[in-house]
Amino acid sequence: MTDLHTPQAGDDHAKDTDVVSLLMRQHGDIRNLFDEVEATTGKERQDAFRRLVRLLAVHETAEEEVVHPFARRSLPGGQQVVEDRLAEERAAKETLADLDEMDTDDPKFLPRLQALRTDVQEHARAEERYEFTHIRRSLDVTNLAAMAKAVKAAEAMAPTRPHPGVESGAANMALGPIAALMDRTKDAIRKAMGQP
Numbered sequence: 120m121t122d123l124h125t126p127q128a129g130d131d132h133a134k135d136t137d138v139v140s141l142l143m144r145q146h147g148d149i150r151n152l153f154d155e156v157e158a159t160t161g162k163e164r165q166d167a168f169r170r171l172v173r174l175l176a177v178h179e180t181a182e183e184e185v186v187h188p189f190a191r192r193s194l195p196g197g198q199q200v201v202e203d204r205l206a207e208e209r210a211a212k213e214t215l216a217d218l219d220e221m222d223t224d225d226p227k228f229l230p231r232l233q234a235l236r237t238d239v240q241e242h243a244r245a246e247e248r249y250e251f252t253h254i255r256r257s258l259d260v261t262n263l264a265a266m267a268k269a270v271k272a273a274e275a276m277a278p279t280r281p282h283p284g285v286e287s288g289a290a291n292m293a294l295g296p297i298a299a300l301m302d303r304t305k306d307a308i309r310k311a312m313g314q315p
């Protein structure tokens with residue numbers, strides 16, 4: 120039932136040429152996965168939470184590699200804007216790592232998840248307001264597309280719904296430590312951007 124609620128990341132191919140549309144769609148996917156975790160229990164919740172952890176880890180890593188460096192260099196007051204976003208991302212990652220150690224049916228799990236959700240959504244709104252708007256105004260189509268390509272390479276590591284029968288290697292991989300997933304994501308992004 121739950122896979123009907125959350126479209127697969129990458130379904131909307133038309134928007135893949137604009138990094139801002141792509142990241143805003145991921146903000147929506149993250150919101151949907153929070154809904155899915157909250158609405159389920161047991162094995163279903165474990166699965167939905169696992170997909171949420173992956174997408175959050177991959178999304179934040181992509182922003183750190185692709186969006187924040189540009190914002191830091193190019194936006195008015197960019198240094199401070201990025202410092203604020205990075206502080207929020209660090210706090211979210213710590214909560215995420217704590218939650219990742221918990222049993223998803225532990226009575227303390229949902230209240231912590233909801234606190235994380237509030238923080239993540241405030242963070243996303245701040246990115247949209249202070250970074251994304253400026254990025255779209257200051258970059259041309261070619262640059263928006265090059266950044267989108269790098270974010271897509273990252274997204275391939277975070278399926279938002281199960282693929283019964285046709286799982287890719289990435290979808291089947293056990294989550295492993297979040298830090299390891301972030302490292303693999305960084306490598307995929309740097310390769311897509313043509314950096315060593």
Ligand SMILES: [Fe+2]
Pocket residue numbers: 178179182204208242246
């Ligand atoms: Fe972020």
Ligand SMILES: [Fe+2]
Pocket residue numbers: 142146178182242243246
């Ligand atoms: Fe974001």
